[in-house]
Amino acid sequence: MATGNNPRVVIVGAGFGGLQAARALAKAPVQVVLIDRRNFHTFQPLLYQVATAGISPGEIAAPIRWIVRHDRNIEVLLGEVQAFDLEKRLVKLPDLDVPYDYLIVAAGASHAYFGHDEWEPYAPGLKTIEDALEIRRRVLLAFELAERQAASGEGQAQINFVIVGGGPTGVELAGTLAEISRQVLANEFRSIDPKSTQIILLEGGPRVLAAFPEDLSRSAEDQLKHLGVEVHTSTIVTGVEPAAVRVGDTRLPAAVILWAAGVAASPLGMKLGATTDRAGRVLVNPDLSIPEHPEVFVIGDLASLKDENGKMLSGVAPVAMQEGKATAKNIERDLASQPRKNFHYFNKGNLATIGRAAAVADFGKIHISGFLAWLSWLFVHIFFLIGFRNRMIVLIQWAWSYFTYERGARLITGDQRLPGWEDEPQPTSEHK
Numbered sequence: 001m002a003t004g005n006n007p008r009v010v011i012v013g014a015g016f017g018g019l020q021a022a023r024a025l026a027k028a029p030v031q032v033v034l035i036d037r038r039n040f041h042t043f044q045p046l047l048y049q050v051a052t053a054g055i056s057p058g059e060i061a062a063p064i065r066w067i068v069r070h071d072r073n074i075e076v077l078l079g080e081v082q083a084f085d086l087e088k089r090l091v092k093l094p095d096l097d098v099p100y101d102y103l104i105v106a107a108g109a110s111h112a113y114f115g116h117d118e119w120e121p122y123a124p125g126l127k128t129i130e131d132a133l134e135i136r137r138r139v140l141l142a143f144e145l146a147e148r149q150a151a152s153g154e155g156q157a158q159i160n161f162v163i164v165g166g167g168p169t170g171v172e173l174a175g176t177l178a179e180i181s182r183q184v185l186a187n188e189f190r191s192i193d194p195k196s197t198q199i200i201l202l203e204g205g206p207r208v209l210a211a212f213p214e215d216l217s218r219s220a221e222d223q224l225k226h227l228g229v230e231v232h233t234s235t236i237v238t239g240v241e242p243a244a245v246r247v248g249d250t251r252l253p254a255a256v257i258l259w260a261a262g263v264a265a266s267p268l269g270m271k272l273g274a275t276t277d278r279a280g281r282v283l284v285n286p287d288l289s290i291p292e293h294p295e296v297f298v299i300g301d302l303a304s305l306k307d308e309n310g311k312m313l314s315g316v317a318p319v320a321m322q323e324g325k326a327t328a329k330n331i332e333r334d335l336a337s338q339p340r341k342n343f344h345y346f347n348k349g350n351l352a353t354i355g356r357a358a359a360v361a362d363f364g365k366i367h368i369s370g371f372l373a374w375l376s377w378l379f380v381h382i383f384f385l386i387g388f389r390n391r392m393i394v395l396i397q398w399a400w401s402y403f404t405y406e407r408g409a410r411l412i413t414g415d416q417r418l419p420g421w422e423d424e425p426q427p428t429s430e431h432k
Contacts, residue, residue, distance in 0.1 A: 006030050006073075009331060010091050010100035012081050012268065014041050014064045016317040017300035018106035020324030026071035028332050033098055035091065037080040039063055042129055045317060045381055046394070048169060050132035052176040053140065053184075053410040054401060057129045059393050081107070083271050086293055102295050102331050105282075106324065107266035109301035109315060111259055112279065119240035122419050123257040126169055133413070135258060139177065140412050142255040143185060143194060145421055150191035159197045162245050162254040164237050165261030166203030167210070168352040171220060173258055174201040175355030178227040183356075184407050199229045200254075202247070204236045204261070209352055209360065211314060216360040219369040223358040237261070243420025255418060263315060265302050272296065277304045286342035288327050297330075299323035307345055317384070319345055351377040 007030050011018045014036040022034050043060040050057050068074045079093040084103070091098040111125030124134050139161070146157040161177050163170045181197035188194075201208070201224065207217040208224070208231060221231050239246030244253050265280035274290040275283045281304035284290055288297045288305070300320035305313050313319050322345055330340040349363040353374060361373035368376065382391050401407060 007101035007335065008033060008099065009102040009104065010035065010098055011104045011106065012036075012091065013106035013108055013266075013300070014038075014076075015044075015106055015108050015300060015320065017320030017324040018104065019064075019067065020321045021104050021106065021299065021328045022068060022074055022324075023071065024325045024328030025331065026068070026074060028073075028328070029335065030073065030102075030331070032071075032074040033077060033100075034064065034068070034074055035077045035079055035081060035093070035098065036064060037078070039065070039076075039078050041067060043381075043384070044127070047126050047129070047132045048172040048176060050129065050409070051126055051135035051139070051173065052180060053136055053407040054176070055394060055397050056409045057133065059397070061129060081268060084268075084273075086273065086296065089295070100295075102297070102334075104297045104299060104324075104327055105268060105272065105302060106298075106300045106320070107268040107302050109263040109265050109279075112262035112264035113259070114262060116240070119259070122242055123164060123240045123245075123259040125259040126173070127263075135173075135256075136409075137412055137414055138256045138418060139180070140410055141416060141418055143189065143192070144412065144416075145418060146192050146255070147189050156192045156196070157255070158253070159192075159194075160200060160252070160254045161197065161256050161258070162200045162202065162252060163258045163260055164202050164240075164245065165259065166201055166205070166208035166231070166233065167260060170201060170203070170258075170260035171208055171224065172353055173260060174199050174229045174231075175224055175227050175353070175358060178224075178229050179355050180407065182228055199227075200252070201229055201231050202235045202237060202245070203231070203233045206234055208233065212350060212352065212360060212362050213367060216362055216367050216369065220352065220354055220360050223354045223360075223369070227355050227358065241420070243418070255421070263301065269298065269302050272298070274298075279304075287330055287340045288323055288343050289330075297327045299327055305343065313345055316350075318348060322346065351380060353377045 009030050010033045011022050012035050022032050025032050040061045040063050046060045049055045065076050083092040089100050110127055113119045142159055146159050150156045163174045178199045181194045185194040209217045209220050224231050235247055244251050269276055269280050269282045282298040284298050284303045284305050290296050301315035326343045333340055351361050353359040357371045357374050359373035359377045361368040361376050
């Protein structure tokens with residue numbers, strides 16, 4: 001471990017918030033120890049592109065050490081935090097205790113199955129590179145198994161993709177899967193017709209993209225339907241099993257089920273001993289510290305804080321990045337014996353992509369849909385990608401895909417089975 005007279009700031013998690021905090025402290029008179037259980041930072045907003053074979057994992061990930069290589073006061077540790085000792089100011093790893101003067105916990109969130117964790121093997125969510133690769137495997141494998149079934153004379157399987165949750169991730173997955181089945185794979189199979197694939201989006205609330213204004217929600221639903229997605233709102237999933245989703249007494253067959261219905265905060269929030277909300281997020285003070293421990297900050301998806309209008313701040317990258325920067329500034333104010341400032345989120349707008357040249361954008365009083373919104377989304381995501389090389393590669397890939405409908409990362413790796421496919425023969429469609 002690095003030693004010195006400067007205060008030590010330990011940051012748990014190298015996501016958007018943690019990385020922003022670390023880099024904001026790069027010139028401060030502190031030692032920074034950045035701990036993450038992976039050695040790379042993932043640009044999560046583009047995970048769905050990996051899951052749908054648009055780009056490869058390396059194009060949206062960058063090694064943490066490479067990102068901070070010029071910041072001499074930042075030390076990177078690969079490891080998984082097990083617990084905290086707030087009285088002794090220690091972060092506990094399996095084989096190491098890391099002391100701190102300030103602690104920033106930015107451990108993020110995972111999937112929430114509303115008390116039904118047994119659904120996870122049948123309906124993977126999308127939070128990590130591993131999740132994206134598993135979804136890609138299942139999606140591509142469904143077409144291959146259907147082709148094999150049809151080639152054996154059993155008739156074409158009716159391929160249903162069911163996405164549970166109509167938030168940004170669910171909408172992105174549904175729109176892109178519709179594009180893949182109707183454009184990308186349309187002429188590549190001989191025994192099946194991928195264009196007959198059903199893409200079904202289930203949303204428990206009255207509208208998709210509930211965080212957006214109603215007019216943009218309606219536009220998003222219209223754009224999804226135009227792409228061939230079946231949208232069912234006010235539809236509560238009551239069960240998930242191999243190759244099927246249950247909605248009340250109705251059993252909906254599904255070759256692939258994807259989960260985008262909710263998130264749960266990292267369990268590290270509970271280990272801080274602070275009060276948490278129902279989703280496990282830590283209730284923080286206005287300056288993002290926790291009660292009774294002003295030296296401990298919680299930011300990003302793990303923090304529960306309302307804005308000036310009493311609305312809960314959402315778990316999106318801009319919020320986490322602004323919180324990371326604000327926390328770094330407050331630590332610097334402490335060191336300069338200046339009063340802290342409360343966190344104020346500046347909302348620059350919300351964006352959600354739906355498919356090729358289809359998106360919605362909320363810039364306050366300005367609402368945009370369709371191609372212009374998609375261009376805005378494209379520019380913002382390219383701009384925030386870490387590393388010039390990644391920006392250029394992703395831009396070239398998207399340009400190529402836009403004009404050719406091709407997706408080059410269509411690799412099926414690992415197991416070549418789908419839950420329920422062999423156990424329960426897939427229903428056949430009327431198409432020949």
